[in-house]
Each structure stands twice: as C-alpha cells, then as structure tokens.
Amino acid sequence: MAGGAKVVVEPHRHAGVFIARGKEDALVTKNMVPGESVYGEKRISVEVEAGEKTEYRVWNPFRSKLAAAVLAGVDNIHIRPGARVLYLGAASGTSVSHVSDIVGPEGARIVGLNSQYFLKNGGNFVISIKASCIDSTAPPEAVFAREVKKLQEQQLKPKEQVTLEPYERDHAVVVGVYRASKKKDA
Amino acid sequence: MSASLKNAVKRKTHKERAQPTARRKFGLLEKKKDYLLRAKDFHKKEDAIRVLRGKAEARNPDEFYFAMEKARTKDGVHVVSTSEPNRYSQEELRLMKTQDVGYLTLKAQAEAKKVERLRSSLHMIGMAKPRHTVFVDGEEEAAAFDPAAYFDTHPDLVGRAFNRPRTEQLANPPPVAEGDTLAGVAARSERRRATAYKELLQRQARGEKLSALAARMAYAKEVAGKGRKRKLTPAEAGGQKGVFKWKAERKR
Numbered sequence: 001m002a003g004g005a006k007v008v009v010e011p012h013r014h015a016g017v018f019i020a021r022g023k024e025d026a027l028v029t030k031n032m033v034p035g036e037s038v039y040g041e042k043r044i045s046v047e048v049e050a051g052e053k054t055e056y057r058v059w060n061p062f063r064s065k066l067a068a069a070v071l072a073g074v075d076n077i078h079i080r081p082g083a084r085v086l087y088l089g090a091a092s093g094t095s096v097s098h099v100s101d102i103v104g105p106e107g108a109r110i111v112g113l114n115s116q117y118f119l120k121n122g123g124n125f126v127i128s129i130k131a132s133c134i135d136s137t138a139p140p141e142a143v144f145a146r147e148v149k150k151l152q153e154q155q156l157k158p159k160e161q162v163t164l165e166p167y168e169r170d171h172a173v174v175v176g177v178y179r180a181s182k183k184k185d186a
Numbered sequence: 187m188s189a190s191l192k193n194a195v196k197r198k199t200h201k202e203r204a205q206p207t208a209r210r211k212f213g214l215l216e217k218k219k220d221y222l223l224r225a226k227d228f229h230k231k232e233d234a235i236r237v238l239r240g241k242a243e244a245r246n247p248d249e250f251y252f253a254m255e256k257a258r259t260k261d262g263v264h265v266v267s268t269s270e271p272n273r274y275s276q277e278e279l280r281l282m283k284t285q286d287v288g289y290l291t292l293k294a295q296a297e298a299k300k301v302e303r304l305r306s307s308l309h310m311i312g313m314a315k316p317r318h319t320v321f322v323d324g325e326e327e328a329a330a331f332d333p334a335a336y337f338d339t340h341p342d343l344v345g346r347a348f349n350r351p352r353t354e355q356l357a358n359p360p361p362v363a364e365g366d367t368l369a370g371v372a373a374r375s376e377r378r379r380a381t382a383y384k385e386l387l388q389r390q391a392r393g394e395k396l397s398a399l400a401a402r403m404a405y406a407k408e409v410a411g412k413g414r415k416r417k418l419t420p421a422e423a424g425g426q427k428g429v430f431k432w433k434a435e436r437k438r
Contacts, residue, residue: 006375012349013339019349023378024307042307060306071309072316073347075337148321161319166310176321 007046009056015080016102017070020044020056027067028056029101038097057101061167064095065128069173072162076175078124079103086119119178125156131170140170148174155179283407290400297393304386308379312348 007022020028028044034055037043042058061067070077079085083103087096119125129147131140138146148158151174158176205215216224258265274282320336322328334341339350409415414433423429 006371008372008375010349011351011355013351013355019311021379022375023382025311025379025383026307026309027311058307061309062305071311071348073318073350075320158321160321163317165316166314 007044009044009046009054012070014070014077014102017059018056020046020058024058027059027061027071029059029098031055031057032101039092039094041094057098059098060094061164064098065164065168065171065173066095066126067098068164068167068171069126069128069162069175071167072164072173074162074173074175075160076124077126078175079126121179123178124176125178126173126175127151129172129174130168131172140172144172144174151176280407280410283403283410287400287403287407290396290403294393294396294400297389297396301386301389301393304382304389308382308386312346316347318347 007020010019010021012018016029018028018030020026031043037057041060043055044058045053045055048054059067061071066077079099079102081103085099085103087099129144131143134147135143144161148161151158156176156178158174161172161174164171164173203215205212322331333344337344337350338352340356343350409430413435415430418429418431420427
C-alpha cells in the first residue's frame with residue numbers, strides 16, 4: 001500500500017508503536033522487514049525525508065488483544081525495543097509478529113510452558129481474559145475480579161486492568177508483575 | 187461542394203443531453219418519448235377512474251346478482267375470492283426457500299468480508315471509552331491516586347486513552363508528524379477517513395440485517411420441514427414466541 005504523503009504518523013507512548021492517520025485510522029508497528037507482510041496485513045510506507053521511506057505494518061486490534069489493550073490506554077505493556085518476551089498461547093503468530101517488530105530480531109521467544117518457570121522476581125506479565133470462556137453465566141466484571149484474585153494467589157501482582165471495547169466483547173487485559181513471596185525475600 | 191463530398195466529411199455527432207450532476211438523484215433525464223409514455227399512462231388511469239366514478243354514481247341500489255350472496259368484505263374492503271389453486275407444489279416452494287436462504291447467506295458473508303477488510307485499517311481510535319482499573323496497595327494510596335502522575339503524562343492528555351505520551355516524549359522533540367502535514371492534504375485525508383467510516387457502519391448494519399434475515403428464513407424452513415416437534419409456550423421459551431422443540435429422533 002502506497003501511503004505517500006497522505007499519512008501522518010504519530011509515535012505512541014509505547015516505544016516501537018505508532019498511530020497512522022490518513023485514509024486509514026490505524027495502530028501500526030515499524031516493519032522489521034520492509035516489503036513483507038506476515039499474514040496479509042496492510043503496509044503503509046511514509047516518506048520521512050526526500051527519498052527515504054519507512055514502512056509500517058497495520059496492527060489490527062480486532063484480531064490482537066495486545067493491540068486492543070494498547071489502544072485502551074494500558075500504562076505499560078513491558079514490551080519495548082530490546083526486551084526479552086515470552087509469548088504464551090501464540091496461535092497463528094499475528095500478534096507475535098508485531099511484538100517482534102517492537103523488540104527487534106532475536107527478542108521474541110515462543111515457549112508453551114508455565115510462565116512461573118520463566119519469570120524472575122520483578123518480571124512483568126500481560127494476560128488477556130475472556131469472561132465468557134471462564135464463566136458465561138456470571139457478569140464479566142465478577143469474572144475479571146475472580147481471575148485477578150487467582151493471579152494474586154499465584155504471586156502474580158496485578159498493576160492495572162483494561163477492558164477491550166469496542167474490539168472485543170467482555171474481554172480484559174491484566175498487566176502486572178511477578179514476585180516471589182515476601183517470606184522468601186527476607 | 188458536391189453532395190458526395192459533403193457526405194464523406196465527418197459531421198458533428200449530436201449527443202443526447204444527460205441529467206445534470208446536481209439533479210442526479212432524480213435518475214436519468216426524462217426525454218419527450220419518456221414523457222409521452224408517462225402522460226399516456228396517467229391519462230389512461232384518469233379515464234378509468236372517471237368511468238368508475240360515473241358508474242358508481244349511476245348505480246341502481248336495487249340491483250342484485252346472486253354472486254353478492256357469497257361476497258365478503260375484510261376491514262371494509264371487498265375481497266375477491268379466487269379459486270386458483272397453489273401454483274407451486276410444496277416441494278417446489280421448499281426448494282425456492284432454500285435458494286433464497288442460500289442467496290441471503292452468500293450476501294451476508296460477502297458483506298462480512300468487506301467489513302473485515304475495512305476494519306483492518308479503521309481502528310476506531312479514541313471512539314470508545316474502555317474501563318481502566320489500576321490496582322494499588324491500600325486505601326490511602328487509592329485516595330491519593332493521581333492519573334497524570336501514574337501515566338507520567340500531561341494532565342490534559344489523561345483522557346486520551348489511545349495514546350498518552352510520556353512527559354519525556356512531550357519534552358523532547360515533540361511527536362513529529364512524519365510525512366506531509368499540509369492543511370489541504372490533512373483535510374482531504376480526514377474527509378476520506380470519514381467516508382470510509384461511514385461505509386464501514388453501513389456495511390456492518392446491512393450485514394447484520396442480512397444474516398438475521400437468513401437465520402430467520404432458515405428457521406422457518408426447518409419448522410416447515412420434517413420431524414416431530416411442538417411449539418413451546420412463551421413461558422417455556424423464555425418470553426420468545428414461535429419457538430419449536432423437536433423430538434429427539436435417531437438419525438441413520
């Protein structure tokens with residue numbers, strides 16, 4: 001997609017993420033491999049200075065919970081250039097490809113194992129909760145509260161929580177930090 | 187100039203006048219022959235009404251035909267009973283309904299595809315107000331909570347959920363808009379974006395209507411089909427009408 005001069009790109013609060021406003025109104029990440037789409041998503045190229053072009057890939061919040069959380073205004077996603085990321089539950093790799101755009105090459109590792117083994121004290125986590133998958137009869141707010149309690153029991157301390165309207169119905173993303181119990185610390 | 191030479195020279199082609207753009211909403215421009223058709227049709231109807239009115243005025247109230255004994259009115263309007271049998275058989279009707287459902291489903295799917303494509307680059311940025319919960323330790327901390335400090339941003343930007351630049355980002359080179367920011371270009375892209383959003387909303391609404399209609403027709407077809415069933419009372423069906431329950435039957 002040729003964006004040309006008609007797109008305005010605004011850097012986002014989270015490093016490596018941008019908002020493109022032109023004909024489109026989209027969340028984007030800078031493409032690590034210009035000219036390549038990973039899953040058929042749109043690409044927007046913007047002329048920075050004469051002749052020099054930067055290419056961005058559209059990050060669809062209707063498909064990625066992480067993108068939806070970013071637009072919902074989460075304070076910290078703990079994913080930034082150079083970070084080491086363990087992405088659990090990767091399916092077709094759409095979100096993962098954007099995470100890779102943000103952190104750069106060799107940063108994203110996909111391991112299907114329990115995060116408890118991989119997070120060190122003070123390590124951060126981002127989890128997406130779908131209320132209807134856990135309990136479709138209870139109101140979503142109650143389900144989120146219950147899940148947050150469960151996290152606390154597993155020494156995962158929640159910092160914040162955002163709901164994902166209008167991208168997903170009855171979804172919430174919880175961001176927090178993992179710490180061993182205080183007894184062990186002492 | 188001889189006549190043959192005159193014929194050989196290309197003459198100007200006269201084009202028919204088209205409907206002016208400002209009057210496009212009225213459809214094709216009406217020409218004389220179109221007007222004639224319309225006028226003749228109008229006058230034919232006018233004449234028919236005049237003749238009928240005359241007949242009604244000259245009616246004999248004592249007039250009687252035996253057909254009057256069977257004649258009925260519905261809500262004050264005379265109903266003509268036709269003895270014409272059903273034109274289509276039950277089988278044919280079912281097939282036609284299946285085709286209708288298939289067509290509607292196809293159209294609904296096409297609409298959903300287009301919505302998906304539009305939505306992939308129209309992210310409704312800043313259009314919804316999601317609920318944001320911040321977890322703090324204890325009541326005092328909750329009372330002393332300052333959103334601007336927590337998000338490390340300017341107080342005016344706290345409500346801008348989709349992007350709250352950090353103080354550091356605001357202080358250092360401002361969020362430079364890359365590319366061209368000429369006012370005219372910005373206004374044009376704004377307009378194009380508004381049009382795209384409008385199209386998205388219309389397609390969404392149309393797709394929802396189509397799939398709802400397809401589902402309703404498919405259900406009606408099932409009800410008309412085979413299998414023992416009974417109609418649930420509104421109380422049983424949770425307040426809904428026209429809900430059927432099929433008897434469990436072993437399928438081979």
